[in-house]
Amino acid sequence: MSRIEIKQGSALFLDRDGVLNSRIVDGYVTKPADFVLLPGVLEALALLGQRFERIFVVTNQQGIGKGLMSEDDLKAIHDGFVRQVAAAGGHIDRIYHCPKLKSEHSFMRKPSVGMAVRARHDFPDIKLSESVMVGDMASDMLFGRRAGMTTVLVGSEAAEARRVPHLVDYAYPSLLDFAQSL
Template identity: 50%
Template sequence: MTLDTSDIFKDWTLFLDRDGVINKRIVDDYVKSWADFVFCEGAIEALKFFNTHFKRIIIVTNQQGVGKGLMTEEELQQIHEKMTTAIDQSGGRIDRIYSCTRLKSENPFCRKPNPGMALAARRDFPDINFKFSIMVGDSISDLKFGKKMGMKTALIAPDFKIARQFPKLTNLWFTSLIHFADFIRETKKY
């Protein structure tokens, strides 16, 4: 479960899951409006730090709440617009958000761990090289997605017991996105 941060250069791409990484996950429900959206502690600060340490910052998020009819594409877009505005205003950035709104039961190509969103990102940003990318997520589908594309992976999980369940899928483990940023800050020499 290691990754030498000296390998991470400013031309790397950072892929981020949304729920449970950037914002608090709602157990057994979905973030259906901006009122439901709460940034995870330290996420804004981490995104500001990443702005100067990664060439691209991409969000890849499964959002089947749309496919279930619990929210519309427009409502999801409004959440993302308000989220990116808050991130931009704090000095961070998100280069693009890719969402798969189809149902898990359909196993669509766009839904993680399938590679659709990664390939869409590379189509939009041809300079993305998955060997020089890292996927940060809080679920096994995030880790599988990253590994399938040849990325490094970092798991966001509350305790090491969870991280130990996926030793072959996880290069790094942190309790939050800000702890990942702190790790890079403390170990990376530019």
């Protein structure tokens, strides 16, 4: 397996739950105390921050659409996370989230590519075709593929995505393993 080439305009897109923090199965992270980073994530982001000029998080958060948390609740979680990453030497340039319910079939909700289109609009210097999407689910891989990115599957709960090997370019046990491979 050849290494991923990082070129001018290569941005890194990261799924959140199951990549950065522990996924709550059949539940939602609704407050900072529920947001538990996975082992090695801060170290990984410090390494990745040296390689990628732009790093984005793209996350479906239909807990907002369900009324389980507010936009402000989510902002509190994300502000704390961004500060932690910066203190550890990394950078998160923007966090995009989709609050819509799955049943609304929003263009902004993965696996639709709305959040990638938004990032490209906000940061015209990035090239999606040179960018990388890291996620733990098939929907993340499909999002990355549809946006023309290289896809990276991480995590041990990736059985769903293993059913769609044609969408997965690279696979690693964790974000840190991916970061150390570059």
